[in-house]
Amino acid sequence: xxxxxxGAFQGKKAYAMETFSLDESMIADGESCSWEDIYKARGxxxxxxxxxxxxxxxxxxxxxxxxxxxxNPEAVIVVxxxxxxxxxxxxxxxxxxxxxxxxxxxxxxxAREVHRVVCGIGMVIKHD
Amino acid sequence: MFVLITGGSGSGKSEYAENRAVMLSxxxxxxxxxxxxxxxxxxxxxxxxxxxxxLRSGKGFFTIEHYVNLKQLILPGEGVxxxxxxxxxxxxxxxxxxxxxxxxxEEIMDGIRQIRSSxxxxxxxxxxxxxxxITYDKTTEQYQRYLGRxxxxxxxxxxxxxxxxxxxxxQLKK
Numbered sequence: 001x002x003x004x005x006x007g008a009f010q011g012k013k014a015y016a017m018e019t020f021s022l023d024e025s026m027i028a029d030g031e032s033c034s035w036e037d038i039y040k041a042r043g044x045x046x047x048x049x050x051x052x053x054x055x056x057x058x059x060x061x062x063x064x065x066x067x068x069x070x071x072n073p074e075a076v077i078v079v080x081x082x083x084x085x086x087x088x089x090x091x092x093x094x095x096x097x098x099x100x101x102x103x104x105x106x107x108x109x110x111a112r113e114v115h116r117v118v119c120g121i122g123m124v125i126k127h128d
Numbered sequence: 129m130f131v132l133i134t135g136g137s138g139s140g141k142s143e144y145a146e147n148r149a150v151m152l153s154x155x156x157x158x159x160x161x162x163x164x165x166x167x168x169x170x171x172x173x174x175x176x177x178x179x180x181x182x183l184r185s186g187k188g189f190f191t192i193e194h195y196v197n198l199k200q201l202i203l204p205g206e207g208v209x210x211x212x213x214x215x216x217x218x219x220x221x222x223x224x225x226x227x228x229x230x231x232x233x234e235e236i237m238d239g240i241r242q243i244r245s246s247x248x249x250x251x252x253x254x255x256x257x258x259x260x261x262i263t264y265d266k267t268t269e270q271y272q273r274y275l276g277r278x279x280x281x282x283x284x285x286x287x288x289x290x291x292x293x294x295x296x297x298x299q300l301k302k
Contacts (some may be wrong), residue, residue: 005294007259081293083136085260086268087215091172094137101138101294108294116293125296
């Protein structure tokens, strides 16, 4: 598994496509894909949006990271880094932010590589 | 040794900080102190504190709850101190009636320097609350300014500064 993180609008998607030779047909977009799509696609983009949608629908996310690692071990996951702001007033936003962070920590622990993209430039911050 | 650890919410910075503190205490057979600055507000606050307690349990930490005025804190003995977290401490100093108000940054710096001088190793956990691009009201902006200033001053004095991303420590200063 490959995890690619970084702030919004940093060029993570383009970086992922180029670095891992992906094309649109291999991608599940977390903003609109089905709950099952992420277990089949090679690339999972906007993974934070998938988490957000799942929280909005009250879905159980405790095993999401584990399931993903087991069922789609070769996935390239692109996710926004979104914990670096003032604690949100809204409880849902706080939970969304923290849940996303915790899931990413879990994925990063098992990932073969973790990349962080800033201004379109990727840095490998973990490499097994 | 003085280590400053930063990162966003859910970045895994607490777990990393705890592991560092435990390693230092084991290596030199030192006492392990945890200074908790978070006042648990409501159910969510209680859950957060509980989660942190669970993470720490069994690691040998002696927990001290201290919400404002670190200068008054006297440690029972020299050892490894883990202070968490500066975003809470800053908010407490600014908004609690017994806090330092407009002298928040100076108060925090004096308190941390004092702990530094009475401990063998100090690990301070702070928080990156600066990168969401949102313009906040004057009070929140002041809060960011104070914490930003404390972070910069501490980083200058620290032997090591780490940023934790998805549980992965990145070295900013050594």
